[in-house]
Each structure stands twice: as C-alpha cells, then as structure tokens.
Amino acid sequence: MKIDLNKDFEEQYKNELWKGFTARELGYGVVALLVAGGIAFSVWKATGLAINLSIYAGIPFMVPIIYLAMVKHQGHTWIESLKNMWFYMQTKELPCEMEERNVSQHRIFSMDTKRINEPKKKRTTRRKK
Template sequence: MNININKDFEKEYKDDSWRGFSMQEVCCIGIALSMAAAVSMWFYYTYHVPLNTVIYTGVPPAIPLLVYGFYRYQGMNLLELIREVFEEKKSNKLCYEAGEAEKIREKSMDRGREKRSRKQRTVKRRRYKNPIWKGGKR
C-alpha cells in the first residue's frame, strides 16, 4: 500500500521573488555584481590593466556575498548557522546529570585511591633506601 505524503512546504517550496530566487538571494546577487563591477573599475582606472584581466579581480570580493546568499546548512543560512555555533559554544556545559555518570565517577575514584595507595607504598620504601635521607654521605 502506497500512501502519498505531502512535502514540507517550508523546505521544498521557497518564496519566489524573481525567476526562482528568494529575495535574499536576489539582493546578494545584486550586491555581489555591483561590488565586482566597482572593484574591476577601480583596478581598470587605477592600474590601467586590460579589461579582460580586470574582470577576474572583481570575482574574489564577490564570493563571500554569494556564499552568504546561497549557502544553506540544515535549513539555516550562514548568519543563523554562525549564531547557532556561538550559542552552542556558550552553553558547552549542560545541567543534566545521568544516573550512569555517578557509577562511572565511583569507579574512577576507586581507581584513583588504588593508584595513590600504590604510589605511597613505593615512596615509603624508597625513602629508607636512600642514604641521604638517613643522614648518610653522598
């Protein structure tokens, strides 16, 4: 039996502003193109580089704007993703403690006591074997 389930409209169908692009994407395209044109014209008039070479100098400054407009990670744009990452780093310690944590803590404390007692026994044995501690000569 096949049951057709409707797609999630929020994810599958975005708001079209112009030719399938959302308003944020259209704005980022426009700003990136104007930035690329401004950088290219600045290089053309300042350094008198040929026009076909100057066009390539305008592309790198436009890339971050295009990434901001088009990049999506789990439904979040770049700004939302950065906010989420900083919020996660801020709250790295959670207030929840599971019952298993207590058992693990007890086991590690028992191991620590065992190691300390072994170290203390070996230190006491070594102390009396060293002639300097008994007041002997070097």
C-alpha cells in the first residue's frame, strides 16, 4: 500500500530565480566564475599558456565556492552553521529548544546514592603565621 505524505513546502518548492537555482546559489556561481576567470587570466598573462589550458588553474579555486553555495548541513547554510557554532561557543547552550527535566523532581540513578543525598562538608583551611 502506498501512502503519499505531504511534502515539506519550504524544501520542495524553493524560490527559484533562474532554471531551478535560488538567488543565493546564482550569486555564489557568479562569484565562483569571476574568481576562476581572474585566476585563469593572471595565469595566461604570467606564463603565456594557451587560454584553454589556463582555465584549468582556476577550477580548484572555483569548486569550494560552489560547494559552499550548494551544500546544507542539517538544513542550514554554512553561514547559519557558523552563527550557531559561535552562539554555542559564547553561551555554552544549544541554539535550539530541547526538553529538559527538572532534576529535583526525578531521582537520577547512581551506584553511589549516599553522596548525592549527603550535604557537602565545609573545608577549613589554616593559615600559617
């Protein structure tokens, strides 16, 4: 039996600008082409190689830029992921809501239950004169 479930609207139907690409992806594509073109032009001028061979020098610099545009990690772009990591490092809290349980209401299992229930003893230090 086949049961069709509703698709995630935000994921399935992107805001396409041109031929299935979003404005963000097209922007990264233009930047990648400009970087690769600039490197190819500089290699062509510096070495005197044929322009079709000089283009291959720009491809290794173009690939990471395209990767940053296309890949999403857990539904977030790389900028959103960096913001979440920065927020986590600054606050030491998760950047999402989670269910938390109140420890005072529930007893946590431990092999050493006496230590949990005993009050902490105050340490006294003696100063030498």
